[in-house]
Amino acid sequence: MSFEFQVTSRSSQTAARAGVLQTPHGPIETPVFMPVGTKATVKSMTPEELQEIGAQIILANTFHLALRPGEKTVKALGGLHKMMNWNRPILTDSGGFQVFSLGELNKITSEGVRFRSPLDGSEIFLTPERAIQIQQDLGADIIMVFDECAPYPAEHEYVKKSAEMTARWAERCKAAHAGHEDCQALFGIVQGGMYDDLRAWSARATVEIGFPGYAIGGLSVGEPKPEMERALEVVNAILPDNQPRYLMGVGTPQDFFRGVERGVDMFDCVLPTRSARTGRVYTSEGVLNMRNAVHATDDAPISKSCNCYACRNYSRGYIRHLFQAEEILASRLATWHNLAYFIDLMSGIRRSIIEDNFRDFKAAALAHYPD
Amino acid sequence: MSFEFQVTSRSSQTAARAGVLQTPHGPIETPVFMPVGTKATVKSMTPEELQEIGAQIILANTFHLALRPGEKTVKALGGLHKMMNWNRPILTDSGGFQVFSLGELNKITSEGVRFRSPLDGSEIFLTPERAIQIQQDLGADIIMVFDECAPYPAEHEYVKKSAEMTARWAERCKAAHAGHEDCQALFGIVQGGMYDDLRAWSARATVEIGFPGYAIGGLSVGEPKPEMERALEVVNAILPDNQPRYLMGVGTPQDFFRGVERGVDMFDCVLPTRSARTGRVYTSEGVLNMRNAVHATDDAPISKSCNCYACRNYSRGYIRHLFQAEEILASRLATWHNLAYFIDLMSGIRRSIIEDNFRDFKAAALAHYPD
Numbered sequence: 248m249s250f251e252f253q254v255t256s257r258s259s260q261t262a263a264r265a266g267v268l269q270t271p272h273g274p275i276e277t278p279v280f281m282p283v284g285t286k287a288t289v290k291s292m293t294p295e296e297l298q299e300i301g302a303q304i305i306l307a308n309t310f311h312l313a314l315r316p317g318e319k320t321v322k323a324l325g326g327l328h329k330m331m332n333w334n335r336p337i338l339t340d341s342g343g344f345q346v347f348s349l350g351e352l353n354k355i356t357s358e359g360v361r362f363r364s365p366l367d368g369s370e371i372f373l374t375p376e377r378a379i380q381i382q383q384d385l386g387a388d389i390i391m392v393f394d395e396c397a398p399y400p401a402e403h404e405y406v407k408k409s410a411e412m413t414a415r416w417a418e419r420c421k422a423a424h425a426g427h428e429d430c431q432a433l434f435g436i437v438q439g440g441m442y443d444d445l446r447a448w449s450a451r452a453t454v455e456i457g458f459p460g461y462a463i464g465g466l467s468v469g470e471p472k473p474e475m476e477r478a479l480e481v482v483n484a485i486l487p488d489n490q491p492r493y494l495m496g497v498g499t500p501q502d503f504f505r506g507v508e509r510g511v512d513m514f515d516c517v518l519p520t521r522s523a524r525t526g527r528v529y530t531s532e533g534v535l536n537m538r539n540a541v542h543a544t545d546d547a548p549i550s551k552s553c554n555c556y557a558c559r560n561y562s563r564g565y566i567r568h569l570f571q572a573e574e575i576l577a578s579r580l581a582t583w584h585n586l587a588y589f590i591d592l593m594s595g596i597r598r599s600i601i602e603d604n605f606r607d608f609k610a611a612a613l614a615h616y617p618d
Numbered sequence: 619m620s621f622e623f624q625v626t627s628r629s630s631q632t633a634a635r636a637g638v639l640q641t642p643h644g645p646i647e648t649p650v651f652m653p654v655g656t657k658a659t660v661k662s663m664t665p666e667e668l669q670e671i672g673a674q675i676i677l678a679n680t681f682h683l684a685l686r687p688g689e690k691t692v693k694a695l696g697g698l699h700k701m702m703n704w705n706r707p708i709l710t711d712s713g714g715f716q717v718f719s720l721g722e723l724n725k726i727t728s729e730g731v732r733f734r735s736p737l738d739g740s741e742i743f744l745t746p747e748r749a750i751q752i753q754q755d756l757g758a759d760i761i762m763v764f765d766e767c768a769p770y771p772a773e774h775e776y777v778k779k780s781a782e783m784t785a786r787w788a789e790r791c792k793a794a795h796a797g798h799e800d801c802q803a804l805f806g807i808v809q810g811g812m813y814d815d816l817r818a819w820s821a822r823a824t825v826e827i828g829f830p831g832y833a834i835g836g837l838s839v840g841e842p843k844p845e846m847e848r849a850l851e852v853v854n855a856i857l858p859d860n861q862p863r864y865l866m867g868v869g870t871p872q873d874f875f876r877g878v879e880r881g882v883d884m885f886d887c888v889l890p891t892r893s894a895r896t897g898r899v900y901t902s903e904g905v906l907n908m909r910n911a912v913h914a915t916d917d918a919p920i921s922k923s924c925n926c927y928a929c930r931n932y933s934r935g936y937i938r939h940l941f942q943a944e945e946i947l948a949s950r951l952a953t954w955h956n957l958a959y960f961i962d963l964m965s966g967i968r969r970s971i972i973e974d975n976f977r978d979f980k981a982a983a984l985a986h987y988p989d
C-alpha cells in the first residue's frame with residue numbers, strides 16, 4: 248500500500264512513538280515537522296536548501312493556490328512537485344481554515360462556503376467536492392478533508408453543529424476522492440473545540456468514515472495550554488494507534504513535546520519561517536531578536552551548537568546589519584537557521600523515543616523555553 | 619607586486635583587450651563585470667551562489683556602509699571579506715557619487731563635503747582623508763579616490779572647477795593611503811563631464827599623480843550614447859595602456875561592448891540585480907518582464923540557452939507566480955539569472971577577444987538588443 252504507516256519505536260515513559268509513513272515521493276520519519284510553503288514556496292528557501300537541513304515533507308495551502316495562480320495553472324505546470332522543483336512529499340490543507348478566517352466575508356451553508364476573494368473580490372463557492380478537486384489538481388501526496396474550524400471561544404451548540412457538518416463534509420470528501428486513494432492519501436480532520444464530548448464524538452465519527460490518517464484541527468487557536476493537552480488526550484485515545492496523527496498548525500518547541508508525548512506524529516507551523524523574517528531566531532539557548540543592538544559587533548554565530556549554513560558562515564553582527572538594512576539575505580539566513588533548529592529538534596525528539604530517553608531529552612531541550 | 623595587471627590578448631578589430639589583474643584575494647580576468655553589493659550583500663544572493671555563476675569580484679559602497687553599520691563595526695567583524703563570507707576580491711567606491719546624489723542635502727568646500735545622514739539626519743563631514751580611512755577599515759582589495767561627480771548637464775566652468783577639485787582630492791587620497799599600497803590598490807578617477815578638453819585634462823592630471831588603475835566616472839548619467847563613447851575615446855587615449863581601466867556604474871549589454879571596444883576592462887552596475895527584483899530578466903533573446911500574463915502557464919525556462927540554477931530548474935510560469943505572490947524566491951531566481959547572464963556575456967566578450975572574433979560575437983550578442 249502506498250501510504251503504509253509503521254510505528255517502529257515506542258517511548259516507555261509517555262505515549263510518544265516513532266514511525267515511518269510511506270508516500271509516493273518517499274518515506275517520512277515521524278515525529279516530523281513540516282515547513283510551510285503557503286504559496287508553493289517555503290518563503291526565502293530553495294528546495295535544495297530545505298533538503299540540506301533535512302526537511303522531509305512540506306506543506307502548501309489549497310486556499311492561496313486556488314486563488315493564485317489557480318489550481319489549473321499549477322496542473323498545467325506539471326503539478327506542485329514539478330512546478331516547485333521539490334521531489335519529496337507534499338501535504339496540502341483543504342482551505343477550510345483560511346476560508347473561515349475570513350470571518351464576515353464568508354457565508355456557510357451545509358452545501359459549502361461562499362466567500363469573496365481577498366485578492367479581487369470575486370465570489371467563490373468552496374464545497375467539499377471542490378476542495379478535493381483542487382487538491383487533486385495540485386497533486387500533493389497527502390490531502391485534507393474540507394472542514395470547519397470553529398472559532399475560539401464558541402458555544403457548545405455552535406461547535407456541535409460545526410463538528411457534525413465537518414463529519415458530513417468528510418464523507419463527501421471521501422466519496423469525491425474515491426479511486427484516487429493510491430496517489431493521494433486523504434486525511435480526516437477531528438474538530439470539536441474545547442468540549443471533551445464533542446472532541447470524542449468527532450474523533451469517533453471521523454474514524455467511522457475511515458481515513459489512512461487523522462488530523463486534529465481547531466487547536467492552538469488561543470486556548471490555554473491545558474485545554475489543548477486535554478483535547479489531544481481525548482482524541483488520541485480514540486484515533487487508531489496504527490495510523491498517523493497530525494496536529495494542524497502547531498507549534499512552538501514546547502508544543503512539539505506536548506503533542507509527541509500524547510501520541511502525535513506530524514506537525515506544521517509558520518512560526519519558524521514567519522518569526523525569522525522579523526529577526527526572531529530559535530536556539531538551544533532560547534529565542535533571540537537579531538535586530539537587537541547587543542549583537543552589533545558580536546562575531547559569534549546565532550548559535551554555537553547549530554551547524555546550519557547561517558551558523559557555519561555568518562556572525563550575529565553581520566546578520567543584525569542585514570536586518571537593519573532590510574536585506575533579503577537577513578530573511579534567508581534567519582529562516583534557514585530557524586527551520587534547521589525546528590527540524591533538528593524534531594529529529595532529536597525522534598531519536599530520544601528510539602533510545603527511550605524522551606524525558607531527559609525534553610528537560611534539556613526546553614531548559615531555555617519556559618512554559 | 620600585489621596588483622600586477624597584464625594584458626594577455628588584444629583584438630585586432632578594436633581597442634578591446636583581455637587581461638588579468640592580480641589582487642590579494644586572487645586574480646581577476648578582464649574584461650570583468652562586478653556585481654554590486656551596496657550594503658555588503660549582493661541583494662538576495664549568497665557568496666557561494668555568486669561563485670557558482672562565476673563572479674570574480676564584487677562591489678560594496680563606502681557611503682552606505684559608513685552610515686550603517688559603520689566602518690568600525692565592519693572592522694570589528696573582521697573586515698568586509700570575513701564579515702560577508704566572501705573570499706574573492708572586493709572593490710569599494712569612495713562614497714563621492716552617493717554624497718553628491720544627495721544634492722540639496724550637501725555642502726561642498728575644498729576641504730570636503732558636509733551632509734546630513736539620510737538615515738538619522740546627523741551631520742557628517744566626508745573628506746578625502748576620511749574616505750580613505752573608511753575604505754581601509756572596510757578592507758576591500760581595490761579602493762577609490764574621493765571625487766566629485768558633476769551633474770549632467772553642467773556648465774563648462776562648473777565641471778572645470780569640479781574636475782580640478784577631484785584632482786586635488788586625488789592627491790590627498792594618495793597621500794592618505796601611503797604605506798598601504800600593497801594591501802589595497804587605490805584607483806584614481808577621471809571626471810570632466812562631456813567636455814573633451816576637461817576629460818583630457820582630468821585624465822592627464824590623474825595619470826600625473828599616478829595610480830595602479832584608473833576609473834572613468836561621470837558617465838551613464840543621462841547623456842546621449844555618442845557623448846559617452848567620445849569621452850571614453852578621449853580618456854583612454856591618455857590613460858596608460860598597461861593599467862586597468864574601470865568604467866564606473868555602467869551598464870547595459872550594449873554599454874559593455876561600447877566600453878570594451880574602447881579599451882575598458884572593468885564594469886559595475888546595479889542593473890541586473892535591481893531590474894531582477896522588478897521582474898525584468900535579460901536573455902540572449904532580449905529583455906522579458908516575468909510579471910507578464912503571457913508567462914502564466916509557460917513551462918519553458920526564462921532562457922533555453924542559459925544554464926543558471928533558475929533556468930535549469932524552474933518554469934517561467936512558476937517564476938511569474940512567485941512575482942505575483944511577491945515571494946522572496948522570485949527575486950532570488952531573477953537575480954541569479956540576470957547576474958549569470960551579465961557574467962556569461964562578459965566572459966563571452968573576453969573569449970571573443972582572445973579568439974579575435976569580437977565583432978561577430980558582438981553582432982550575435984546584441985541581435986535582440988537594439989540601440
